[in-house]
Amino acid sequence: MEMDSLSNGNNTTATASTPATVSPDSSAATARATPTPPPSSTGPQLTEALKLEHQFLRVPFEHYKKTIRANHRAVEKEVSAVISGVTDAASADFSPDDAVNHLNSLVSRLQGLKRKLEEGSRAENLQAQKCRARLDHLESADGENLSEWNNTRLKRILVDYMLRMSYYDTAVKLAECSNIQDLVDIDVFQEAKKVIEALQNKDVAPALAWCADNKSRLKKSKSKLEFQLRLQEFIELVRAENNMRAITYARKYLAPWGATHMKELQRVLATLAFKRDTECATYKVLFEAKQWDFLVDQFKQEFCKLYGMTMEPLLNIYLQAGLSALKTPYCYKDDCTKEDPLSQEAFRTIAMPLPYSKQHHSKLVCYITKELMDTENPPQVLPNGYVYSTKALEEMAKKNDGRITCPRTGSEYNYTELVKAYIS
Numbered sequence: 001m002e003m004d005s006l007s008n009g010n011n012t013t014a015t016a017s018t019p020a021t022v023s024p025d026s027s028a029a030t031a032r033a034t035p036t037p038p039p040s041s042t043g044p045q046l047t048e049a050l051k052l053e054h055q056f057l058r059v060p061f062e063h064y065k066k067t068i069r070a071n072h073r074a075v076e077k078e079v080s081a082v083i084s085g086v087t088d089a090a091s092a093d094f095s096p097d098d099a100v101n102h103l104n105s106l107v108s109r110l111q112g113l114k115r116k117l118e119e120g121s122r123a124e125n126l127q128a129q130k131c132r133a134r135l136d137h138l139e140s141a142d143g144e145n146l147s148e149w150n151n152t153r154l155k156r157i158l159v160d161y162m163l164r165m166s167y168y169d170t171a172v173k174l175a176e177c178s179n180i181q182d183l184v185d186i187d188v189f190q191e192a193k194k195v196i197e198a199l200q201n202k203d204v205a206p207a208l209a210w211c212a213d214n215k216s217r218l219k220k221s222k223s224k225l226e227f228q229l230r231l232q233e234f235i236e237l238v239r240a241e242n243n244m245r246a247i248t249y250a251r252k253y254l255a256p257w258g259a260t261h262m263k264e265l266q267r268v269l270a271t272l273a274f275k276r277d278t279e280c281a282t283y284k285v286l287f288e289a290k291q292w293d294f295l296v297d298q299f300k301q302e303f304c305k306l307y308g309m310t311m312e313p314l315l316n317i318y319l320q321a322g323l324s325a326l327k328t329p330y331c332y333k334d335d336c337t338k339e340d341p342l343s344q345e346a347f348r349t350i351a352m353p354l355p356y357s358k359q360h361h362s363k364l365v366c367y368i369t370k371e372l373m374d375t376e377n378p379p380q381v382l383p384n385g386y387v388y389s390t391k392a393l394e395e396m397a398k399k400n401d402g403r404i405t406c407p408r409t410g411s412e413y414n415y416t417e418l419v420k421a422y423i424s
Contacts, residue, residue, distance in 0.1 A: 057134055058308035059185050064127035070213070071120035078113040082106055133182035156183050161315040163189040192303050199296050202236070204229045207299055214306060225302045227257050231268050232295060235286055239276045246272065316350065323351040339370060368392040368407060380418040384411050387421060
């Protein structure tokens with residue numbers, strides 16, 4: 001999610017009734033917080049927020065369609081086999097006993113098909129139930145229960161992050177204790193978990209099986225995952241110095257890719273001559289362990305694409321959206337206040353590729369109370385140039401017989417020495 005940094009659009013001037021220097025620290029609150037919107041704006045804002053829930057509905061719907069397709073293929077296969085068996089029995093000259101045995105086998109097969117249909121029906125119903133639960137959840141969002149609804153959404157986002165980071169057990173526990181199993185995609189990620197763990201153990205079989213199950217959709221998206229898996233399997237045969245099996249494997253599984261991936265094929269097939277201990281960089285890299293990490297990343301990309309998921313965890317996306325509104329040049333200064341999220345290195349790393357927030361007007365937050373300084377709580381300038389809110393300074397003066405102590409420098413002044421600042 002690379003974006004070019006843009007210059008800050010702040011354009012602020014501060015004037016006082018007498019000359020005063022406003023310290024840079026007074027701008028500490030540039031876009032520190034957004035005021036709570038009035039009740040009348042809750043509806044439109046909620047509508048805009050729901051537009052971000054595309055993945056929330058897309059994933060279970062894609063899983064639902066996949067379950068239906070798998071059940072349909074199983075039914076077609078079994079029904080075709082039974083019909084073929086009946087046709088053979090009709091044309092064959094069976095003895096009575098053989099005919100009975102043949103028909104019994106067909107009946108057993110049909111009974112097995114019935115069980116598969118029942119299991120498939122239950123799986124489809126569970127997926128349909130999940131889609132319905134998510135629609136109901138989105139429809140339940142309104143101004144009255146917005147806080148509770150947002151809390152549930154936060155838990156959904158956390159579960160999504162944990163699943164993507166392979167914290168499966170923790171994700172399951174959070175979903176169960178929050179009763180949001182139908183609102184998260186644990187079953188989908190469990191499917192991916194088996195493939196990822198197998199690839200990390202240098203086993204491509206589960207990944208190839210996944211490619212076979214989703215062959216038509218991967219073909220439409222012009223995926224190279226299956227080809228990359230086949231190449232790695234060939235490399236492992238070469239690594240084991242089983243050249244004859246490698247050649248047979250290449251003829252069976254790699255040759256069909258020759259029309260579209262000839263250069264890659266030629267490079268990999270050359271490892272038969274260069275071997276695993278080669279020092280030639282072009283071929284040495286093919287035997288490195290990082291190739292398996294590449295396959296894991298490739299699978300994750302295809303998996304997310306298949307289910308319409310974002311490549312980035314939702315938590316990162318929401319954090320970046322928020323940080324892009326808070327990011328200003330001041331955030332990267334040494335005197336940035338600790339209350340600013342961007343004072344923390346972890347948030348700075350996430351915000352690094354983001355542009356600066358475009359602020360047409362400054363938002364000043366009092367260093368003492370952390371409250372916004374505006375017309376109702378105007379800023380006051382001390383003789384040393386530092387600015388604080390009227391509310392904070394009045395409270396301080398009441399407690400100290402009209403004396404003000406600057407919390408930054410320790411200098412003391414009379415309340416009468418303060419100068420009111422105006423923001424334009």
